[in-house]
Amino acid sequence: MTKWLIIVGGSVLAALLVGLAGWFVVVPRLQPQVFNAQVMQGVDAPDIELQGSNGQPVSLADFEDQVVVVYFGYTFCPDVCPITLSKLARARAMLGDDADDVQVVMVTVDPERDTPEVLREYAARFDPTFLGLTGDPADIDRIATIYGVYYQTVDTESKAGYLVDHTSTVMVIDRSGELKLLVSFDATDDEIAEDLSYLVS
Amino acid sequence: MKMIRHTLVVIALVMVAAACSSASEGVEVSDPWGRPSPSSASNAAFYMQLEGSDTDDRLVSAESPACQVVELHETQMSDGVMSMQFLPEGIPVPAGETVSLEPGGLHVMCLGVTEALVEGESATVQLQFEESGLVTVDAEIRQS
Numbered sequence: 455m456t457k458w459l460i461i462v463g464g465s466v467l468a469a470l471l472v473g474l475a476g477w478f479v480v481v482p483r484l485q486p487q488v489f490n491a492q493v494m495q496g497v498d499a500p501d502i503e504l505q506g507s508n509g510q511p512v513s514l515a516d517f518e519d520q521v522v523v524v525y526f527g528y529t530f531c532p533d534v535c536p537i538t539l540s541k542l543a544r545a546r547a548m549l550g551d552d553a554d555d556v557q558v559v560m561v562t563v564d565p566e567r568d569t570p571e572v573l574r575e576y577a578a579r580f581d582p583t584f585l586g587l588t589g590d591p592a593d594i595d596r597i598a599t600i601y602g603v604y605y606q607t608v609d610t611e612s613k614a615g616y617l618v619d620h621t622s623t624v625m626v627i628d629r630s631g632e633l634k635l636l637v638s639f640d641a642t643d644d645e646i647a648e649d650l651s652y653l654v655s
Numbered sequence: 656m657k658m659i660r661h662t663l664v665v666i667a668l669v670m671v672a673a674a675c676s677s678a679s680e681g682v683e684v685s686d687p688w689g690r691p692s693p694s695s696a697s698n699a700a701f702y703m704q705l706e707g708s709d710t711d712d713r714l715v716s717a718e719s720p721a722c723q724v725v726e727l728h729e730t731q732m733s734d735g736v737m738s739m740q741f742l743p744e745g746i747p748v749p750a751g752e753t754v755s756l757e758p759g760g761l762h763v764m765c766l767g768v769t770e771a772l773v774e775g776e777s778a779t780v781q782l783q784f785e786e787s788g789l790v791t792v793d794a795e796i797r798q799s
Contacts, residue, residue, distance in 0.1 A: 614764075
């Protein structure tokens with residue numbers, strides 16, 4: 455009888471301990487991290503291989519184990535692109551030392567005007583680590599399409615000659631190379647910094 | 656009789672004064688600013704608040720010694736796609752209303768920055784209004 459009690463009691467206690475341990479280990483992992491941005495699940499970021507504003511060919515694979523922030527824009531754009539890039543620069547600055555783990559790239563949707571030199575000067579206005587990417591219009595077209603980015607050259611009476619309508623969403627690729635977040639144009643510096651700090655930590 | 660004449664003169668003077676003062680009260684421009692930009696073929700934008708007077712007015716054009724060409728543009732966002740519209744008709748400033756030129760919306764676009772826009776400095780922008788005439792402002796150069 456006593457033996458039974460010990461066996462049953464012991465088993466219950468063991469089960470409780472395992473359950474408790476499990477609760478402490480698993481539950482925190484199950485708790486969803488609330489990102490400010492829209493979260494994508496399980497999408498491998500398609501590769502981007504283009505000409506960098508640093509004068510080198512650039513591939514996403516170069517940023518292994520880094521968080522990569524991808525923005526499609528163009529240097530002729532005086533309003534929305536600077537807003538977005540300066541927000542990204544401020545958000546990155548908020549990360550302190552972790553900022554080294556975040557690489558921001560702007561893929562031009564205007565390869566005709568945006569040469570690597572033009573992009574280098576433009577990107578450096580916001581953050582010296584920002585990289586501009588340009589290349590063959592057909593390659594840019596293909597990359598934009600697989601990233602779900604729309605862009606369209608629009609003729610205008612403006613002296614600008616032509617302008618480019620384009621998707622204003624910012625994409626964030628996590629350390630494992632998954633396309634993780636879609637950040638909308640309305641996101642604030644703080645919201646972006648919060649999301650990035652979670653991804654780098 | 657003399658008294659009446661004097662009164663009439665005074666009334667007339669008051670009316671003239673009133674007319675003059677209302678005529679000089681055009682659109683008020685406040686907080687003009689723009690982002691830093693190097694001098695190159697790059698573009699920039701200026702933002703500001705336009706406070707309407709008691710008559711409808713319109714910002715028809717702008718110029719700046721810091722830009723090759725200055726135009727009036729509006730950014731529009733639709734389903735996450737940004738597009739910029741050139742506004743050849745200018746920007747209406749209705750009587751008594753304040754029109755905001757701000758990031759992501761209406762802006763004075765500076766095409767081809769000829770003099771670097773340096774943070775902490777300012778750039779002269781001349782605004783041509785239909786009714787209020789030429790208004791010159793100094794846009795502060797800052798990040799946001």
